[in-house]
Amino acid sequence: MSAEETHHDSAEVAARVERRWATIAVIIIVMMALLAAFAGIHRATMPQPRVEITDPSRLHLSGEFVESNLGSVLEANGNVTVRAIGQQYSFTPACIVVPADTPITLRATSADVVHGILIQGTNVNTMLVPGYISEQLMRFAKTGDYLMPCQEFCSFGHEGMWGKVKVIDKTDFADRAKGGGRLSCVGQ
């Protein structure tokens, strides 16, 4: 065999090995994308699908986020809706009270700059962008207290912006919700 032929043969081998590796790499990536699509569609685990807007300079005057409407409310169907606002440098309400074992919808927005809500020890994690409403579904299996820091830099007081989430027993919550109105655990 001449040197030219050996060279040609080894080039063939190299190309074959390379193609195989490239195929494996592509398969890995396609699998990942398919898994994400499956989980998103079948298990409905996906980021917020709808875009809703709101005027941050009028939050306190009218609409969903006026002060009297903030906090947790028990809906007719047994679900709970929590409404909250982030502003430099606190959440309103600063302590959110919710029942365990109940589907909860968190609806929140920002009154000034970009903030974030993260509930430690859970997958609840969303941005608050002024002008837009963030919606996040959540459900807590156990009662207990959770820390809820602002996870996005919102200027000099960012490090002091910590809220709390208090998960209480389902029946306790139903008791407290009897009179209607909006619940929170601020000052408790």
Place this chain on the structure above:
Amino acid sequence: MLVNRKLILAHFWLAFAVFGIALTLGAWQMFIRSPIGTWLSNPELYYRSLTAHGTVMGYVFPTLVAMAFGYAISESALQQRLVGVRWAWAGFWLIVAGSIMAVIPIAMGRASVLYTFYPPLIGNVFYYLGVVLVVVGSWIWVALMSINLRVWRKANPGAPVPLAMFANVAGSYLWAWTAVGAALELLLQIIPVAAGLKATIDAGLARIFFSWTLHAIVYFWLMPTYIAYYTIVPRAIGGRVYSDSMARISFILFLVVAMPIGMHHTFADPQVGAGFKFIHSAFTALVALPTLLTVFTICASVEIAARLRGGRGMFGWIGALPWDNPMMLALAFSFIMLGFGGAGGLINMSYQLDASIHNTQWITGHFHLIFGGAIVIMYFAIAYDLWPHLTGRELIDIRLIRTQLWLWFIGMIVTTFPWHWVGILGMPRRMAYFDFGDPAIAPQAFSVTLSAIGGFILLASGIMFIVILARGMRAPQIDAGPYRFALAVHEPKTVPVALNTHALWVALMIGLTLTNYGYPILNLALSSGTSVPAVYVGAQ
């Protein structure tokens, strides 16, 4: 032959000088936010420092390294004198002017908006103008790289473009296009507000513009590192590039798919619908492809070197590698950090898993491991490799170089692994301090302390790096010979047009960006009532 050594050295020295300053700030930040340094808990100073650290490390340092390396590649790979030297100097001085213009308002505490800007927080207008000047300076480099390649093509019609230059120009185009996102955000939205011409801004739209830049910029930082993997490492350790065409395909893939994926940074944002988030997630998965190809090709290239040195067996060849060669060491460290950082990245980009770590310390851990670790350690290697050719003097401190690389690797692991851990626990990032007295936060004190120690190891390594280079300027003179790049096992005699030119890929890059960003941007731009009042930083 490197002719314009002064130009290249000026870029490198400015890059490493600002890197040294930003590294010191970084170590200081980690110290004061840890339980060992609570004596100075001034958040205001912390965020000034963080803005400076991020702005320098994100924009100035990697851009200057890419430019310096790009000029060196252009001269040595094409073997022709750099065309447009005066323009190159003009670009350099624009970056100097821009950096100074940006750093003054930062130091005065009037621009603590971090390097990602965060509208509607608005800092002093000169901070943004400074950043714009840095970018404009780098665009001159982009144009020069393109022009130099064109001049070479005219002189060598149809010949295969040397791999290093092909990749270098791909990197410059990637940068030119990805910088457009931040440029649009600055010019259309932020600067008019910062200059007082407007009082409101659409924070959601601004975040989308920034995401256009935010991820692809990482691949711009990555380009010099990948060029070093392919065209320096195999030569430095006595091997050959396994496949020239696979290298070209990897660089093209970066060019095409790195760009239209940035919205995975906004998974938790309310201003984009779920559909585009999924598309960007899938495209982000695709960008793992060129890295997987590269890992394979480089491991195979390294294996060739080991077998040439007498390595045998399935894995026996690994021991035959020249482990005392700094380039080998840097590559190994870089790959390990790329492996961990890349695995973390796959979690960040996934549509579902992102929620558990979004905006936590995990993210800080991830990008420090990739950029500060895998990428910057190869910047060191590039500088060490080029230095004798730039100075005409030998780098004699080989043992010191090895120690420096080891320290950087250890420092990066000690810094970032605890960050990943506390990130999973839900520790938010960008905090000036933590109340370690709170029983819920107290258990994280140990991890934060550990990463602060890592910060000081990194600082020590960074200082050693600068000392080694400075000593190299006074070492005995040698003739370093012409600067060479690694040869491929099968050097291409002809290359298909698609793998020898960029036009098709640039068109694809632009097309994909427009489809992936066009609708969300138009949608936000056309909807009214989403602009909010600006909040000026430092204004009382």
